[in-house]
Amino acid sequence: MAIKEGLRPGGRSARVQESIHSAVRELLEKQERSTVTVPQIAVRAGVTPSTIYRRWGDLSTLLADVALARMRPDSEPANTGSLRGDIRAWAEQYLDEMSSEPGRTILRDVQCSATPGFCVSIISGQLQIILERYSDSSEMLPSVDRLINMVVAPTVFRILFSAAPLAAGELHQLIDIALHQ
Numbered sequence: 728m729a730i731k732e733g734l735r736p737g738g739r740s741a742r743v744q745e746s747i748h749s750a751v752r753e754l755l756e757k758q759e760r761s762t763v764t765v766p767q768i769a770v771r772a773g774v775t776p777s778t779i780y781r782r783w784g785d786l787s788t789l790l791a792d793v794a795l796a797r798m799r800p801d802s803e804p805a806n807t808g809s810l811r812g813d814i815r816a817w818a819e820q821y822l823d824e825m826s827s828e829p830g831r832t833i834l835r836d837v838q839c840s841a842t843p844g845f846c847v848s849i850i851s852g853q854l855q856i857i858l859e860r861y862s863d864s865s866e867m868l869p870s871v872d873r874l875i876n877m878v879v880a881p882t883v884f885r886i887l888f889s890a891a892p893l894a895a896g897e898l899h900q901l902i903d904i905a906l907h908q
Contacts, residue, residue, distance in 0.1 A: 794836035826892035
């Protein structure tokens with residue numbers, strides 16, 4: 728079941744969604760993910776379980792929606808004064824956040840999402856902000872897709888499917904490769 732889009736900001740639906748998201752976050756802080764249930768969430772959020780099922784369909788879709796909401800950046804990427812520096816700062820922060828245990832859980836939940844393109848749109852938006860800062864420079868800029876394919880994809884793959892995430896040096900090498908066209 729797809730997550731419903733186009734909710735009015737601040738409307739009753741948005742307040743219910745925020746209440747349910749808050750309940751999920753609070754429960755996940757107190758107990759193992761595998762023990763969280765829709766009825767627990769409903770009680771904590773002050774809604775009926777049918778409200779959750781009607782909107783999200785199942786628990787995994789709700790957890791994915793909460794994970795996607797947590798992935799939205801709070802601010803623009805750091806401005807270090809150079810394209811390489813900005814991409815490094817962004818990539819290092821992304822690696823650090825997503826390779827933590829909560830970050831790995833978020834990535835796994837996003838894999839279950841009915842809207843997997845949402846994650847790419849968040850990352851694309853952040854990288855586009857960086858590239859636009861340097862659009863007037865004489866440097867040849869990589870595309871957002873190139874940065875995703877050469878920096879983000881290997882980072883996420885290693886976080887999810889390897890015993891250890893990329894080392895910072897490896898991440899820097901991938902960035903250097905992506906910047907040399």
